[in-house]
Amino acid sequence: MTVQKTYAEINAKIKAGKAVVMTAEELIELVEEKGLSKAAQEVDVVTTGTFAPMCSSGAFLSFGHTKPRMKMQKVWLNGVAAYTGIAAVDAFIGAAELQEDDPLNSNYPGEFRYGGGHVIQDLVARKPVKLKALGYGTDCYPRRNLETTITLDEINEAILFNPRNAYQNYNCAVNLTDRIVYTYMGMLKPHSGNANYSTSGQLSPLLKDPHFKTIGVGTKIFLGGGVGYVAWNGTQHFPSMMNIEGQELSGAGGTLAVTGDLKQMSPRWLVGTSFLGYGATLSVGIGVPIPILNEEIARYAALKDEELFAPVVDYGEAYPSFIPGNLGFVSYADLKSGKIQVNGKEILTAPLSSMPRAREIASTLKGWIQQGKFELTEPVKTLPSPADGVIAHSIKEA
Amino acid sequence: MSPKRIVLRFGTDSSVKPIVYRLVKDYDLVVNIVKADVNPQKEGTMVLEVIGERSEEGLNYLRDLGISVQDLNQGIVRNEDKCVMCGACTGICPTGALYIERPSMEVRFDGDQCIVCLLCTKVCPMRAMEVRL
DSSP: OOOOOOHHHHHHHHHTTOOOEEEHHHHHHHHHHHOHHHHHHHOSEEEOOEEEEOSBOEEEEEOOOOSSOBOOSEEEETTEEEBOOSSTTEEEEETTOBBTTOOGGGGSSOOOOOBHHHHHHHHHTTOOEEEEEEOOOOSSOBBOEEEEEEOTTTSSEEEEEEEEESOSSOOEEEOOSSSOEEETTEEEOTTTOOEEEOOOGGGOGGGSSTTOSSOEETOEEEETTEEEEEEEEOTTOBOOEEEETTEEEEOSBOOEEEEEEGGGOOTTTEEEEEETTTEEEEEEEEEOEEEOOSHHHHHHHTOOGGGOEEEEEETTTHHHHTOOOOSOEEEHHHHHHTEEEETTEEEEEEESSOHHHHHHHHHHHHHHHHTTSOOOOOOSEEOOOGGGOOOOOOOOOO | OOOEEEEEEEOTTGGGSOHHHHHHHHHOOEEEEEEEEEOTTOOEEEEEEEESTTHHHHHHHHHHTTOEEEEGGGTEEEOTTTOOOOOGGGGTOTTSSEEEETTTTEEEEOGGGOOOOOHHHHHOTTOOEEEOO
16 A cells, blocks of 8 residues: 555644654665565655755844934954944854955965854854944934844844755765865865765655655755754755666755754854865755655655765866766765775775754654644745756856 | 874983984984974974884883873873764874764864874864873
């Protein structure tokens, strides 16, 4: 008998405390033990998790008005500029923004110790943050200067809004050149001296729903330790499936734009992050629940590290020069084993995405659902899937 | 006898003295210099492996010269509150002092294997590896 469940049926079970909830890794074990059909019947919800640097992140802050009123034209939070080209006392602090006096890469490789991601972590840790603002003065907003400290609880709104998070899949980075390169994929030694990768593989949200059958606009998720929602597809959302040697592979693929109230999030799951020689960013914890509506959804949710592959890309020459192609594919099972083979050479691997934290997210979300605290939402709009064939453009120069 | 692994830090005045020679000649110690560095201000850092029955006397000689002597495995510490166990450090640690335990994928730090190269202090994206002076 084929399995067919609805969101309403699953939510009724969650409310009654009877839903069967598993992490994606537990589902893999169950499928191995009982087979896919049985597992799809038994399990109602599968939870996923990822905790990794996600640069396209930030927060809208609305500070509240000063007396006399001020239209903030420039704003700095702990010396990090926030974007104020929106209403008078609103600003957007971006994760990758740096302090005004940061030496950047002038002392190569720069350390980028403090940026917008660190400001967000400090805010959510309830630390006082220095706010400096300049205005040009208008009849309705006469004030021109402000220097004070704020805390997250004192400002009116703080809305985390991350335009691109939870990359479906990502490159495994190596460096074929004869010099060290410092990248957003970490420090890469010459002559493929190491390989860095950054997804949680079999726990990664979008690798477990590659055709966007359940994850869409309005999907309620674990975000930064609190509850958030999928707002839209993320920027650079290019879901695709490749067929290589008969194996269905996810490309770099889809992304999510996510949002939620920063005030209910936690500094454990929004962590300011610095990449030597590259810049600052924010590590974000995201967990997405996948309702097992049918066997097909269960089949994707049960994909394991051996069946999920990352392209190996040269970040010494090919990536910066925008030369397409890759050096082949490696499985997440191999990546997590600590070594991969690329063109006959053995390379040691290191993750940038925390598996222990990804597991903690998946099991925390599982707990919320089991306790009836977290119901699933049916997407109000589906996101473009591989079938839609979204094509990436590059900038054309005259 | 297992070697003692120590970190020495010395100021401008002592960095010109032939301390390794004295340790060998006067205290009969076998000395292996793991790492040595003198900065432009002529302040030095040296990581040594020292073996010998009179090693404690030798270390006291260094202390009397005003040199700070510290056990190596206390030189670099992991700030457990900051570490998120991503594993980025494990790819660049030259001695495997930072490594991933499988299948938990948890990051471990074995201070005994650390040679205080300090690479992790800059590469760790959370800056969780700290120098204890």
